[in-house]
Amino acid sequence: MGGAFLAAAVLARTGGRIGLPTIPLFILAGILLGPHTPGVVLVSDPHDLEMLSALGLVLLLFYLGLEFHLDDLKAGGRRMALAGGAYLALNVGAGLGFGFALGWGTSEALVLAGVLGISSSAIVTKVLVDTGRLGNPETRPILGIIVVEDVFLALYLAALQPILSGADSLAAAFVDGGKAFGFLLLLALAARFGTRLVGRLMATRDDELLVISFLGAAVFVAGVSEWFGVADAIGAFMVGLMLGSTSSGQRILSLVHPLRDAFGAMFFFAFGLSIDPGDLPSVLWPVLLAVVVTLSMNVVAGLAAARIYRFGPGPAANIATTLLARGEFALILATMAAGAGLDERLSPFIAGYVLLLAVLGPLAAGRSHWLARILPGRKAGGGPAAGEGDEAGGSGGGRAEAEPVSLVKAGAR
Numbered sequence: 539m540g541g542a543f544l545a546a547a548v549l550a551r552t553g554g555r556i557g558l559p560t561i562p563l564f565i566l567a568g569i570l571l572g573p574h575t576p577g578v579v580l581v582s583d584p585h586d587l588e589m590l591s592a593l594g595l596v597l598l599l600f601y602l603g604l605e606f607h608l609d610d611l612k613a614g615g616r617r618m619a620l621a622g623g624a625y626l627a628l629n630v631g632a633g634l635g636f637g638f639a640l641g642w643g644t645s646e647a648l649v650l651a652g653v654l655g656i657s658s659s660a661i662v663t664k665v666l667v668d669t670g671r672l673g674n675p676e677t678r679p680i681l682g683i684i685v686v687e688d689v690f691l692a693l694y695l696a697a698l699q700p701i702l703s704g705a706d707s708l709a710a711a712f713v714d715g716g717k718a719f720g721f722l723l724l725l726a727l728a729a730r731f732g733t734r735l736v737g738r739l740m741a742t743r744d745d746e747l748l749v750i751s752f753l754g755a756a757v758f759v760a761g762v763s764e765w766f767g768v769a770d771a772i773g774a775f776m777v778g779l780m781l782g783s784t785s786s787g788q789r790i791l792s793l794v795h796p797l798r799d800a801f802g803a804m805f806f807f808a809f810g811l812s813i814d815p816g817d818l819p820s821v822l823w824p825v826l827l828a829v830v831v832t833l834s835m836n837v838v839a840g841l842a843a844a845r846i847y848r849f850g851p852g853p854a855a856n857i858a859t860t861l862l863a864r865g866e867f868a869l870i871l872a873t874m875a876a877g878a879g880l881d882e883r884l885s886p887f888i889a890g891y892v893l894l895l896a897v898l899g900p901l902a903a904g905r906s907h908w909l910a911r912i913l914p915g916r917k918a919g920g921g922p923a924a925g926e927g928d929e930a931g932g933s934g935g936g937r938a939e940a941e942p943v944s945l946v947k948a949g950a951r
Contacts (some may be wrong), residue, residue, distance in 0.1 A: 540581040542587070545571055546803045561863075562897035564803050568810020575815060584811035587804060592770065593757065594763075594805030595660050595866060597798045599771040600756040602663045602681065603778020604791050605672050619842040620640060621679045622686025625861070628835045628842075630655030630690075636831055640824060645702060649875050652694055653888055656687050656831055658865025659771055660805055661896060665860050665903045676853035679843045680860050688772040689722060695767065702729045702878035721766035725759075725776040737784030745793060751795070752781055752790050769867075805866075812869060813893055817886030824883075825890040832895065836862050841913065851913035855906040857907055863899030868892045 545567045553563040571580040581587060633654030637647025662684060666672050695718075728736075740755075742748050756777045763773030781790055818825070840858025844850070849857075872888040875881075902909070 539587075539590070540573070541806065541808050542567070543800070545580065546807050550803075560668065560803075561661055561806055561900050564806035565810040565813075565893065565896055566619070568807040569813050569815060570810075572811035572813075574813065581811055584808055587808040587811065590801060590804045590810035591768070592805075594801035594803070594808075595771050596757055596760045596774040596871045598660045598663045598805070600752075600774040600778040601791075601794055601798045601811065602659070602684075603668075603775040603780075604787060604794070605778075606780040607884050617846050618679065618682030619686060621846050622690075623682045624842040624846070625683045626655060626687065626690055628839045629832065632831050632835045636828060640839075642883065645762050645878070646875070646881050646884055648698060649871050649884065650700060650828075652698070652871050653693075653864065653891065654828060655749065656691060656864070656867050656898075657684065657861045658863045658867065658892075658896070658918045659684050659688070659775075659804070661863035661865050661899055662860055664802060665863070665900050668900070669903055670862075671856065671860075674853070674856070676844070676847070676849055676856050680857055683857075683861060685772075685775075688769055689719075691769055691772075693718060695870075698874070702874055702880070718767035721768050723774070725763075725768075729776050733780050733783045736780050737786065738923075740781060740784060740786050740790075741785075745789070746785060748789060748894040749793050752777075752794065755781070771866075775922070809865065809869065809892075811897075813889045818890040819906065821883055821887040821890055824887055825894060828887075828891050829894055832862065834865070837909070837913075838881065841915075844915065849915075851910045853908070854862075854913055855910035855917060856903070859899070859902040859906040859909065862895060862902055863897045864892050864920040931951070 546564045549563045549567045554560070568581075569575060571578060572584065573579055573582045589661040597736060630651050634651035637650030638644075638645070640650070662680065666677060667682070671677055716911035740748065740751055742751070756774045759777045760773040764770050777798075781787055795866055837860045839861070840854045840856075843857050844854035868888050869892065872885045875884045875888075
């Protein structure tokens with residue numbers, strides 16, 4: 539573990555000197571020091587870091603929930619559903635068509651629909667933090683799309699499981715989907731009406747007790763979420779959403795920050811451990827085609843979301859590039875496909891596709907202003923909405939003049 543932390547830190551510090559984002563460097567450290575490459579092997583079995591990796595994902599989404607104020611959900615429900623639905627329709631539909639075009643099989647196509655269709659919540663969260671865009675206006679639709687994706691994810695996994703296991707009845711799929719949706723509804727109601735009670739339970743002047751309390755709540759609810767077929771990450775997100783609205787919200791935000799960074803790095807390092815570079819050449823062309831499809835659909839989805847929210851080309855480019863990366867969910871599907879005995883080319887394809895987009899996504903997000911120059915729409919100064927969005931997000935590197943997110947959230951209250 540010590541070697542993993544140090545290796546990730548050394549590579550990230552080295553890459554930072556030449557302007558590279560940290561996410562692909564953490565992944566690269568896992569590849570180089572894992573069991574699939576020659577030389578020093580720090581971790582011979584990726585499962586050894588499985589719990590640390592899961593904790594990293596939980597903390598990343600918990601932090602995201604803290605930043606995403608409950609008022610944002612209440613104020614943008616209809617537009618959030620439209621933007622998320624458009625994103626899923628474009629990307630999942632393109633993934634399904636791409637899967638059938640490959641000719642690997644119907645079950646494989648259904649898996650590829652999810653792989654190409656759903657963004658990596660962990661990488662999206664890290665990109666927003668690293669680029670300093672949490673206070674930007676286009677961040678609201680980005681987070682809204684993630685929430686819609688997570689709702690879809692729970693239903694999609696529930697429906698896909700009996701298909702991969704060979705079940706001949708859809709009754710079990712509907713039951714599992716109903717359980718997942720019911721639990722999501724329960725979490726939403728708790729976030730809407732239980733904030734005051736949760737705030738009283740969490741209130742303490744002792745930082746040690748506060749850390750233990752919010753960490754226990756986030757991890758416990760994440761674990762219970764999995765029992766109901768809901769992604770553990772969305773459970774942690776909902777806990778963060780509740781706690782962010784309490785009187786302890788700002789202290790929790792400050793205290794969880796170093797935990798998020800440390801265990802988030804382990805999530806990406808463990809992801810790298812699972813990739814075998816030797817399997818990638820056999821699926822190189824399908825991977826490259828899939829990346830082109832995803833890039834194209836994300837640009838169209840970014841324009842659609844910007845139109846819904848009346849943003850200009852700068853925010854549209856930020857939405858398109860920030861949501862580009864694929865990650866943890868694709869790896870879950872790769873594991874399910876391998877267990878179901880599907881086409882053996884599927885696992886290396888998913889690994890190569892995810893790795894390439896995990897590198898391209900953060901790089902593209904940091905240079906989104908290049909894309910903004912060629913997108914249609916009103917430029918900065920072309921209207922209140924377009925001007926505000928372009929100034930906030932068109933630079934691609936965050937906005938130095940933006941108000942601190944704490945002040946933005948205080949104003950919302």
